[in-house]
Amino acid sequence: MKGVVNAVRHHLAVVGSYLRVGLLNFVQYRTDFAVAVANALVGLVTQVIGLAVIFGQTTQLNGWDHSGLLVLVGVFFICSGLLGLVIRPSMQTLMEAIRLGTFDFTLTKPADSQVLASVQTVAPQAATDLLVGVGVIAWTLVSDGQGLHPWQVGAFLVALACGLAIIYSFLLMLSTFSFWFVKLDNILVVFEGLFQSAGRWPVSIFPPWLRLVLTFVVPVSFAVTVPAQAIVLGVDGATLAAAVGVAVLFLTGSRLFWRHALRHYTGASA
């Protein structure tokens, strides 16, 4: 037990150190922050205008009203911010490192290689998306005069954690393919495109086959819809348990795949 606590403490210290390095890197390029703010605001304005156009014609979109979809947009921005903060840039670095051979150094470090690979690059400017997301949800709830039950907040946090775990595992699996197929950078661009276009809408508006795809194959919508649902419509215990189950499945699968890939790592040539 003491060993596990020590290991967790060590890995938290490592993650903290990488976050610190990310912040230091970020300070070196301050204009990135201005660009990130502009980018988040343009994204938000576009989405809000789109919703205004839709709700000019109707009051409901498959059970979701205007406020509900604004909350979903907020959750989308929170997910986007958390992914963009550490996971997405680290996965890009991982693919590049495998191609160039610098991944060797990750493997020689006395810490879990998956943890190191997953936190090695931090992009603090992505926190802008996170703040925008929290702001949109808070503003929507306040302007509707709607309070939140602690159960809703708890369910939201559990669903959000599951959603992030699912997307993280999915991205890790995609990136792990780099051990065999060296040039795979575009695969993250394809994922980003899907996430940006499908993640902004509740998964229930898509036809059943696409819903399955967006939940299990490319799990982008599911990760955004369930947390938003926890705030707007409420979720039952079974849905939350399913979210936890799917998250555990994805985390285990990606972990096994990672370990399998390490056995086949050949490194870049000297």
Add this chain to the structure above:
Amino acid sequence: MSTITVRDLRKTYVVPVREGGVKAALGALVRRRTREVEAVQRISFDIAEGEVVGFLGPNGAGKTTTLKMLAGLLHPTSGEASVGGHVPWRRDHGYLRSMALIMGQRNQLQWDIPVIDSYRLNRAVYRIADADFSSRLDELTDLLDLGSLLDKPVRNLSLGERMKCEVAGSLLHQPMTVFLDEPTIGLDVAMQRRIRSFIAEYNRRTGASVMLTSHYMGDVEALCQRVIVIHHGRLLHDGDLAGLVRTFSATKTITVEFDADADVAADLGGLRDHDDVTITDQSAHGLTVEVPKDRAPQVAARMLSTLPVADLTVEEPPIEGVIERVFTSQDEA
């Protein structure tokens, strides 16, 4: 006691095979052909605690593959290895904390931030106690003259400065086994000497075992009491440098300096008549010849008796030449 033990270590890579041209490229999309390349073929050796061993071979000989297996990066196809009692490719954290891999061609320091911040990252990863970190950093800063570099972003350092910082960063956790892959590549002569003397000092102070690959024989001559030579993945020689020269060099070099005022006969005292004597350099002031090892005493005696010799030396040929000859003869065989 052996720190590194290697037995019948073998690594085979599967590489794609494709002929040139569009047709072959399209064909490879449908049916991928591969072949096996034996990068390392059943090599065995031992390295004792505190020993500095040169690992030599031409490009593609299997040196880096062997180092990477010993550093735990690659799983071997077959064979066994133990480093400090650990099986490297299990990569247990105890092992990773006890060794370092330094590659001259690749950086691990964070590019955009000051060197000291990368070191602090290593402190967290290797769980180095604050007091140890400070004292080791002071020692390394002193030995490698890093004082003015620690606060600079890595991208602003010259190649030599970067290498010094890389080496120091990799040794902050004081590893007892160090694998160095071309640590002086691309560096100027002064910086090469600096890195070499530092490695020797680190080895002396800590008693760490060091395994070094380099194409610069200066590195090997300055640091290694022993060399392991591999070619095409096979072990060719394991012993001291002088032994390598004795085993693989069939010739000796005789250099003479003439008396300043003396006339030298055009036939060089009959030296030109000997088929087994090769004149490699000749001027009004002296002469250098290469002769078969067993004939060296007779030829030297003849030169002393027939030429106006002021000074004469008999030497083994330069180590670079011997190594080159080893590899060439193996390729021809």
